[in-house]
Amino acid sequence: MKVLPCGHLAPAAGARVCAHLTTDNGPRCFRVLTGVATRYDLLCTTCAEADTPELVDVCAGCFDRAEGLARLGWLGSPEVLLRDRDLGGTWTTTACPVTPLNDRCLAALPDGWLAWTADGLVALDPAPRHVSAVDLPAESPSKQAPEPALYTPVDGRFAAAVADYGRYGVVVDLASGALALTLDRQDYHPGTVRFPVAFVGPLVVAATGWNRLDAFDPATGRLLTERVTTYEENPEHYFDYFFGAMLPSPSGRSLLVDGWVWHPEGIPLVLDCAAWFAGDRHAPEHGRTLAVRDEWDMPMAWVDDETVALQEIGDKQRIDGIQLHDARTGRRTGMFAGPTGRMWGHGGLLYVTTDDGFEVWDPAEGARIGFVPGFHPTAHGNGAFAELRAGRLRIWTPEA
Numbered sequence: 490m491k492v493l494p495c496g497h498l499a500p501a502a503g504a505r506v507c508a509h510l511t512t513d514n515g516p517r518c519f520r521v522l523t524g525v526a527t528r529y530d531l532l533c534t535t536c537a538e539a540d541t542p543e544l545v546d547v548c549a550g551c552f553d554r555a556e557g558l559a560r561l562g563w564l565g566s567p568e569v570l571l572r573d574r575d576l577g578g579t580w581t582t583t584a585c586p587v588t589p590l591n592d593r594c595l596a597a598l599p600d601g602w603l604a605w606t607a608d609g610l611v612a613l614d615p616a617p618r619h620v621s622a623v624d625l626p627a628e629s630p631s632k633q634a635p636e637p638a639l640y641t642p643v644d645g646r647f648a649a650a651v652a653d654y655g656r657y658g659v660v661v662d663l664a665s666g667a668l669a670l671t672l673d674r675q676d677y678h679p680g681t682v683r684f685p686v687a688f689v690g691p692l693v694v695a696a697t698g699w700n701r702l703d704a705f706d707p708a709t710g711r712l713l714t715e716r717v718t719t720y721e722e723n724p725e726h727y728f729d730y731f732f733g734a735m736l737p738s739p740s741g742r743s744l745l746v747d748g749w750v751w752h753p754e755g756i757p758l759v760l761d762c763a764a765w766f767a768g769d770r771h772a773p774e775h776g777r778t779l780a781v782r783d784e785w786d787m788p789m790a791w792v793d794d795e796t797v798a799l800q801e802i803g804d805k806q807r808i809d810g811i812q813l814h815d816a817r818t819g820r821r822t823g824m825f826a827g828p829t830g831r832m833w834g835h836g837g838l839l840y841v842t843t844d845d846g847f848e849v850w851d852p853a854e855g856a857r858i859g860f861v862p863g864f865h866p867t868a869h870g871n872g873a874f875a876e877l878r879a880g881r882l883r884i885w886t887p888e889a
């Protein structure tokens with residue numbers, strides 16, 4: 490280790506700051522992308538406008554301090570790494586005269602797919618088979634119209650049919666078609682978030698209020714997480730947070746939640762379901778913050794049980810791409826530019842549906858490694874991706 494130009498015998502940040510940012514109380518600055526991957530330097534306004542600004546290699550500590558002043562946004566362009574190769578896998582295409590209500594209304598079953606259509610739930614295993622009607626209570630009028638969304642557990646025993654940006658949902662027993670549970674998250678600003686619901690192991694976790702999750706056994710309808718969470722009765726465990734879309738980790742140990750708090754600020758969280766179901770009753774009220782941003786409802790995925798991928802890089806000002814976070818510490822551990830669109834994690838890779846087609850990104854490389862033009866899947870399960878559109882069911886199963 491050698492003494493860096495900032496005067497410190499410390500690990501180098503591998504990035505530079507302008508000379509005005511090497512002292513305490515420096516000016517606010519830009520993140521200026523260097524054009525190499527997502528690397529950037531920090532420059533004050535004067536230096537960002539200069540033809541040949543003086544830049545200083547600094548230690549990690551000095552860079553972090555200057556980064557606290559990076560409130561002016563991004564300049565320049567990142568490098569998007571495209572290393573497409575033929576990913577192989579198997580394709581099947583079949584005629585399928587079934588129309589999901591929207592692109593959130595197709596979900597995986599162990600032997601096929603489940604669609605929520607105008608006629609209710611239809612299983613495709615593979616021939617279309619009517620399972621049940623879906624009757625949700627009428628929603629009260631709101632600025633954001635409710636949008637139907639469908640979820641299934643890995644074992645395919647149940648399905649949750651819910652109103653994103655709405656108040657109600659149901660859980661249906663797919664063997665009998667019977668109603669297993671009615672979901673109601675009450676009427677406090679549901680239009681700001683998708684309906685929080687997820688199957689975790691044999692249980693279903695769903696919001697029962699704007700700031701409260703509960704777990705139910707869908708086989709019996711039993712509530713398993715009785716507890717007090719109101720401010721008046723339990724201020725220590727009161728959680729001032731609007732729960733939104735939820736995504737279980739591959740093992741089901743953790744739950745990734747996309748929600749927000751008044752300001753408003755989007756705060757993606759990781760909840761410890763293993764601790765919750767092992768007896769830590771207030772685990773849902775004590776999630777781990779991954780980021781604080783001025784938006785929410787952005788695509789997210791699990792890369793593996795310890796790593797979360799959030800779309801868009803940055804907090805207040807953002808660029809297209811992905812930031813990776815350690816789910817245990819919340820720390821950002823990497824980022825790469827490019828992907829934008831609905832996203833799934835599978836086998837350590839990230840899969841993104843874009844306007845042009847389907848992209849496969851390798852977070853370890855920070856690069857796109859495959860692209861399928863014209864394929865726009867809307868569901869994932871059992872290692873396969875499905876697109877059901879215009880009477881045609883197209884399925885791609887990438888090589889494991």
Ligand SMILES: [Zn+2]
Pocket residue numbers: 507508509510532533534535536537
């Ligand atoms: Zn400067």
Ligand SMILES: [Zn+2]
Pocket residue numbers: 493495496497499547548549550551552
């Ligand atoms: Zn330093």
